[in-house]
Amino acid sequence: MTTAKLATPTDLKSNDIKDVATGLNRVLADSYALYLKTKNFHWHVSGPHFRDYHLMFDEQAAAILGTTDAIAERVRKTGNTTLRSIGDIARHQTIEDNDAEFVAAADMLKILRDDNLALVETLRGLKDVADDAKDHATSALVDEWIDAAEERAWFLFETAQKG
Template sequence: MEVNIGISKEQRKEIADGLSKVLADSYMLYLKTHNYHWNVTGEHFHSLHEQFEEQYTELAEAIDEIAERIRSLGYRAPGSFREFKEITSIEEDTDHDIKAMEMVRRIAVDNETVLRTARQAVPACDEAGDEASLDLLTQRLDVHSKTAWMLRSHLE
């Protein structure tokens, strides 16, 4: 059945492509944050362990919302690690001996990366009058800017 939500097929495709990039960045950030939650050590272990858990839990919910929005636009949401790796702007972390504050620095940078990716998707939503996608992106901008600020505050 053809999608008929008042947004052209071309506009829906452009929005879905932008959201797919946000989804891939969010998923890679989720994996990295979960990894750090498991492997953080040192004097800030307890607070960072809990902070990372809050962050990856929030990201897990956001990933689902982003994918469902892509589907509601009539497009397939990427869902494999290979697909995510192809479109993400966030580098996979394969280091095994990372100090706690370096973990904090890396995911602060990655939260800012998600912010930039989300900002790039906003104009297409605005031009198409896609308030639902725009609202979703606005929420992501708020969460990632606050998270980046909180993480940067550890480094001062």
């Protein structure tokens, strides 16, 4: 087994960019946790709005999964390493898993809304760290991810309204 180290060139300061990579890895872990929770609810939703919720959860899960490669590649572009396994995700995630046997559809909407808003909060913190490190590329990407998570939270909120 070789002990060679990855050495991606970057002009960003290594101490500052390590903080950015740590934040990106947290966002990556939370994205995978939120993806799986959203797919779980997609698979297990039931009730009078089954089709609508089933389709929305699937669309949202695909959008979340669609960000993961860009997050991981940004970590690598800065000369750092990213998550390697399900265990690594579990060690870094802050969004809690949901292993309940049954979750009511209305609760699914609230849980996913709250998780997306928690992801927004994490992303805002990452943006501050990236800005402090003068990592403009990460900062710009984070803006897009914030907008997408806010949109998911908005859709989940509006879907839960009665009237």
